[in-house]
Amino acid sequence: DAKTTQPNSMESNEEEPVHLPCNHSTISGTDYIHWYRQLPSQGPEYVIHGLTSNVNNRMASLAIAEDRKSSTLILHRATLRDAAVYYCILLTSGTYKYIFGTGTRLKVLA
Amino acid sequence: EAGVVQSPRYKIIEKKQPVAFWCNPISGHNTLYWYLQNLGQGPELLIRYENEEAVDDSQLPKDRFSAERLKGVDSTLKIQPAELGDSAVYLCASSLGTAKPGTDTQYFGPGTRLTVL
Numbered sequence: 016d017a018k019t020t021q022p023n024s025m026e027s028n029e030e031e032p033v034h035l036p037c038n039h040s041t042i043s044g045t046d047y048i049h050w051y052r053q054l055p056s057q058g059p060e061y062v063i064h065g066l067t068s069n070v071n072n073r074m075a076s077l078a079i080a081e082d083r084k085s086s087t088l089i090l091h092r093a094t095l096r097d098a099a100v101y102y103c104i105l106l107t108s109g110t111y112k113y114i115f116g117t118g119t120r121l122k123v124l125a
Numbered sequence: 126e127a128g129v130v131q132s133p134r135y136k137i138i139e140k141k142q143p144v145a146f147w148c149n150p151i152s153g154h155n156t157l158y159w160y161l162q163n164l165g166q167g168p169e170l171l172i173r174y175e176n177e178e179a180v181d182d183s184q185l186p187k188d189r190f191s192a193e194r195l196k197g198v199d200s201t202l203k204i205q206p207a208e209l210g211d212s213a214v215y216l217c218a219s220s221l222g223t224a225k226p227g228t229d230t231q232y233f234g235p236g237t238r239l240t241v242l
Contacts, residue, residue: 047227058129058216058233059168066227102167106227111156111220112181113231115167 019103024120027093035088035119037103042083047106049113050077050088052099059102059115062088098123127151129234131217137240143205146237150198150219157194158231159202160216168216174200175222204239212241 020038027033039048049064063070063077065086070077076089090097102118130149138144150157156175160168171190173181176197185192189208194200204211214236220229 045227056235058218058236059231060233061230064228064230111173111222111229112170113168115169117165117167 018114019105019116021101021103021116021119023117024122026122026124027090028124029095030092033090033093033097033121033123035090035101035103035121036085037087038085039103039105040084042105043107044083045107048077048079048083048086049104049106050075051102051104051115052097053102053118054096054099062101064106093121093123095123095125097121129217129219129232131215131234131237133237134235135238135240137242138207139242140209141206143203144207144239145201145203146215146217146239148200148202148217148234150200150217151232154219154221154232155197156220156222156229157200158218158220159192159200160218160233162214162216162236164213171202207239207241209241212239214238 047064047066050062051059052062053059063072063075065077065079078087100118100120102115104113132147158173159171161171162168172185172192174194192202216233216236218231218233220231
């Protein structure tokens with residue numbers, strides 16, 4: 016199973032953009048990149064996913080490197096409610112098995 | 126639309142006692158998952174159901190853990206007997222299961238926090 020590497024923690028000021036990086040150098044051609052986040056005392060929440068092209072939704076944007084060996088989750092204006100652990104996950108084609116790492120703990124400063 | 130419902134939210138038991146967790150997935154979701162989450166770690170898959178069938182239980186410690194999903198809707202995860210190391214959060218998730226692999230979004234419940242004394 017392909018693995019991902021994320022920084023343990025990051026900080027951001029409120030209302031500023033946040034770029035959360037993820038390295039996945041062993042990604043295969045059909046692996047989808049998924050991002051989830053987990054707020055305190057809650058289960059993980061879907062944020063966004065993509066394969067090759069950059070993706071946007073109401074929560075965030077996902078920028079995928081051309082060689083697909085890394086990706087960046089972009090929160091355009093961080094709020095205090097965005098403080099959470101963000102997980103970058105590769106979903107191997109043909110399976111439904113998420114393999115979560117330890118994620119990045121995002122702290123948003125008022 | 127109601128999300129994934131889990132009960133109880135918290136459970137404290139003594140070691141060697143049995144315990145059960147209940148999950149009601151989102152209506153219409155064929156696939157149901159149970160995860161274990163230790164403190165400071167990401168969730169780890171225990172078992173995945175497609176309708177009533179357990180299609181991936183390779184990570185379920187079968188000597189003490191069991192699960193069932195009767196009628197392909199609600200599911201129960203049981204531990205008997207519980208050990209101190211079982212203290213963790215047990216998460217249930219569901220998905221439509223009809224999307225092609227790689228795109229099926231999972232929706233998680235709030236989890237049950239188990240403390241074994």
